[in-house]
Amino acid sequence: MVDKNNISFEKQKLKIDYTSSYILPFIYILKNYISIVIAENILLVINDIFLQDKLIAKAPLMYIYFWVPLVIIFFLFLVGVHERFVPFWDVLKKYFYGLLYALVFITFAVIIQELSHEIIDYKFFLGMGIFLVITYISICVFRQLFIKLCNYWGILKEPVIFINAGSTTEKIIKFLGTNSCIGFKVLGIVDENFHSDYLANNFRLLKNIDKAKRYIEELNIKTVIIAAPKMNKYKLVDIINQIQPVTRNILFVPDLIGIPVANLELKRLYMDNILLLNVRNNLSLLKNKIAKRIFDIVLGLLICIPVVPILVLLSIWVRLDSKGPIFFNAKRIGRDGKEFTCYKFRSMHMNADKLLKDYLAKNPEAKAEWDEFQKLKDYDPRVTKAGKIMRKLSLDELPQIFNVLKGEMSLVGPRPYLPREIEKMGTYYAIIIKTVPGITGFWQVNGRSDVSFAGRLKMDDWYIRNWSVWIDIVLLFKTIKVVFFGKGAV
Known part of the structure; x- marks a missing residue:
């Protein structure tokens, strides 16, 4: 028997869908307004307890509930957060830049207004920074809840x-x-x-x-x-x-299959009905190389604070687990093809090559896997007990933070390849050595040991051709998820 109530509900949903392009902008305005006001009130509480900045404390209600939300919502719409068919990470990028532009505008407006009245100190700027973070989190959380509800009910599509x-x-x-x-x-x-x-x-x-x-x-x-x-x-x-x-x-x-599209720009010649597609090589620009280096140094130094005690504990564990040195300092290919010493905790036995050779001779399936991936996924006779756990959580690579600070590696980049792999890299070699290798990268968060050697090369090639600071940030967040869930680790 046909459920008439269900049919009626589906018809109502379809009516909503047909009008969604008109409804959505108003829903976004309301959703963003609520998120911003919540963030403002959280900032006021933090200011009362910790900052005690006079400018923030005496903000008029008209500013809190009208002008500040109005400016932020204007800039969010300006960067296109309301557009459809925009992937998750691209939306987060739009929200970040929209909020940043809005708060820079608000900060300048406050400075101009208050120059002759109050002394603006570091507490005000710190408050604006905190407000940026709180508002960003608030808006993104509300957005995800809204989308989950829409998908659950199947409406506004x-x-x-x-x-x-x-x-x-x-x-x-x-x-x-x-x-x-x-x-x-x-x-x-x-x-x-x-x-x-x-x-x-x-x-x-x-x-x-x-x-x-x-x-x-x-x-x-x-x-x-x-x-x-x-x-x-x-x-x-x-x-x-x-x-x-x-x-x-x-x-x-x-x-456009095979063409880098992440940094693609569209140029229009209207009179002649011609489109020009500008494919930018971001990593070839000096300003981007400097930005990437500053990003590595600042974040690398911050990471060192919690990492150093962990390095000490891991050093003791490696020493007690098996005979041999604590570190395995192997040569890797760096920028412009120059070799450098890549720091890692030793995760293999000292006679690893012999153990591997004997194992592959007795196990043809493992040999086929080694020939394709240059790794063994399930069982590797060379790996120590401590090494197995460290590799699972990528802890063996923590010492590479010192390679990053020295400028030999980056936090995010292509895989650090071995000198003996140059011949296998083929035509990809020329593009991969244009930048320094990374502790993590595109292939590490998209399969790791599940990806063939050829697949890794293609992913590293994609990363270099499509690089941006935002892609590095996205890959770092994805790395955290991969490390905790252990996807593709070896």
């Missing part, structure tokens, strides 16, 4: 149809479905046949691309995604020209 039922469509749907963003509701996929079991089992097929315009009008679709990077350009232009008059947004996937 943009109704869309895809053109092309292939692997690109599947990747887009899965990616946006797992990246904590206000996504879409797929009402159909236009193509002759499904080219993916996942799509066939979960979505409705709308036959015949030539009828795309009719489907859009019947379903009242405002957003169409053409996920066909290999489509003939004349066919693509024809489809866009047909459907553009009856829809609001058309997204299409260009054929």
